Amino acid sequence: xxxxxxxxxxxxxxxxxxxxxxxxxxxxxxxxxxxxxxxxxxxxxxxxxxxxxxxxxxxxxxxxxxxxxxxxxxxxxxxxxxxxxxxxxxxxxxxxxxxxxxxxxxxxxxxxxxxxxxxxxxxxxxxxxxxxxxxxxxxxxxxxxxxxxxxxxxxxxxxxxxxxxxxxxxxxxxxxxxxxxxxxxxxxxxxxxxxxxxxxxxxxxxxxxxxxxxxxxxxxxxxxxxxxxxxxxxxxxxxxxxxxxxxxxxx
Numbered sequence: 001x002x003x004x005x006x007x008x009x010x011x012x013x014x015x016x017x018x019x020x021x022x023x024x025x026x027x028x029x030x031x032x033x034x035x036x037x038x039x040x041x042x043x044x045x046x047x048x049x050x051x052x053x054x055x056x057x058x059x060x061x062x063x064x065x066x067x068x069x070x071x072x073x074x075x076x077x078x079x080x081x082x083x084x085x086x087x088x089x090x091x092x093x094x095x096x097x098x099x100x101x102x103x104x105x106x107x108x109x110x111x112x113x114x115x116x117x118x119x120x121x122x123x124x125x126x127x128x129x130x131x132x133x134x135x136x137x138x139x140x141x142x143x144x145x146x147x148x149x150x151x152x153x154x155x156x157x158x159x160x161x162x163x164x165x166x167x168x169x170x171x172x173x174x175x176x177x178x179x180x181x182x183x184x185x186x187x188x189x190x191x192x193x194x195x196x197x198x199x200x201x202x203x204x205x206x207x208x209x210x211x212x213x214x215x216x217x218x219x220x221x222x223x224x225x226x227x228x229x230x231x232x233x234x235x236x237x238x239x240x241x242x243x244x245x246x247x248x249x250x251x
Contacts, residue, residue: 047095051087054139057146058083065145066152067220071180074145082145086138093135101128152219152240159239165246166231167196169217174226176212186212187223218247 062079070076169192176187186209194200202210215221216228219235228235230243 043099044095047091047093047098050094051091054090054142054146055083055087058087058142061146061148064150064153064155065148066150067215068152068179069148069150071178082138082142086142089131089138090135090142093132093138097128097131097135101132104128152222154240154244156240159242160233160237161239161242162231162233167246168229168231169194170227170229170232171213171216172227172229174216174223174228176216176221176223176226178221187226189226214249218244218249 171187171190171192174187174190175185176190177183177185190209192213202213204210212221216223217230217235219228219238219240222228222236230238235243
């Protein structure tokens with residue numbers, strides 16, 4: 001009877017130990033799960049903030065580009081697609097996927113044996129790596145534009161501002177062709193002078209260069225040769241924003 005009592009105590013002790021161990025494991029798993037969720041949430045917030053910052057930089061850069069950029073290097077649809085689609089890829093790559101990738105690699109390295117027992121492996125990192133690669137490719141296209149310095153920069157604060165502005169306009173021996181059609185010469189030594197206060201009408205067939213005169217005076221483009229002068233000063237010497245504010249265009 002005494003032996004049976006001792007055996008019963010041993011069994012009860014083992015059961016209690018198992019319950020404590022199971023309870024401890026359960027708490028550890030809950031703590032690990034909570035920590036994992038917090039980590040991923042933090043990475044998601046970081047990804048959203050960085051994507052918003054990149055989107056803002058891209059939009060600002062797009063707005064300051066010269067017209068030739070839109071003729072040659074991009075279209076409206078591409079701008080919209082990059083602002084919406086590419087930034088989403090970047091957000092995904094910099095956010096949740098980075099957190100998951102770090103967690104999975106750390107789990108693999110830190111618990112190598114347990115990883116194989118429970119069936120975890122680096123195969124689970126493949127979607128994260130693919131998302132990061134897609135985000136990197138999307139960011140490359142965006143930063144190509146963000147780092148581009150336009151030839152005619154409307155945000156450049158440098159340049160001449162006249163206190164006494166009359167508004168004499170002159171195109172002097174101008175040679176010009178559009179960047180998208182370099183072999184099609186619009187002006188070949190063209191000259192025109194209109195003094196301040198004079199009303200002038202440009203008349204000609206379609207494609208003869210009427211709109212091009214306005215584009216050159218507004219400095220949407222620069223001529224390949226010759227000069228565009230305002231009050232006898234080369235248009236390139238003026239601050240772009242200031243000179244455009246002095247010109248009214250109705251179309």
